[in-house]
Amino acid sequence: MIRDIRPETASSQTPPGTSPRPPSRDVDDATAEALGKLSEALETTERARGHLYSFHQLIGHADLQLDEAVKLLRAAGHPEMADLVTRELIGLNVIPGRWTFQIVEEYEDGYHSAFTGVERRVRERLAGGRRHLHEARMKKRRQG
Template structure:
């Protein structure tokens, strides 16, 4: 969008713009958290692949007890234990944590942000930044 076509809702109060901005920052930070969860999921998967390889190598070296422990205790176990569960295999795997976050909290907050932006600013995102951009352009043209 060129500088001559910048749009922002003139009828928004500073407080409305601030509220929209805080909602947008919240959504953006949750997207960052999502990225960290994706990284956590990938790093956990790589770690488990290394441990899977270690199981075979330990067995080849005659350390069956350690290989069995990896096979039976750690590789099939989730990374986060279920509360109130005695089942060692009842834990949640990293993909499950990621999917739950994506499908529930993140999706709900993104939808909330879209509803707020739609209602308060007729769907125009980044109202605070648009106002700031417009103010800076106006100032540069005046001075």
């Protein structure tokens, strides 16, 4: 089991000029569990976002690799096949009307933005903005 052995730092305290967040004990266990599940769902969307960026980068890399394939096809005496790759694949939309950067942008501006906004509003309303209450309670239980 990994335990954080660093002492409390100023960054973990309430910043000057702001009101302190309510202590986690002011939030009942059922609410903390629900907030934990909402947080877990948000973390899953963040993982999906990372995969979307991987997809974006991989497709971009593949598209650039086609340039070398075209060059090699021409050098090997297959200009008609090089033309086919150029005409049919280079710069092709991955879905109708969209390159991968557009998919990433639409995901971030739509679903991801809505998800993070709702999660933040629920957390602010029910826990004064505190994050990971469920996990903090689990840490306390496990460490005694």
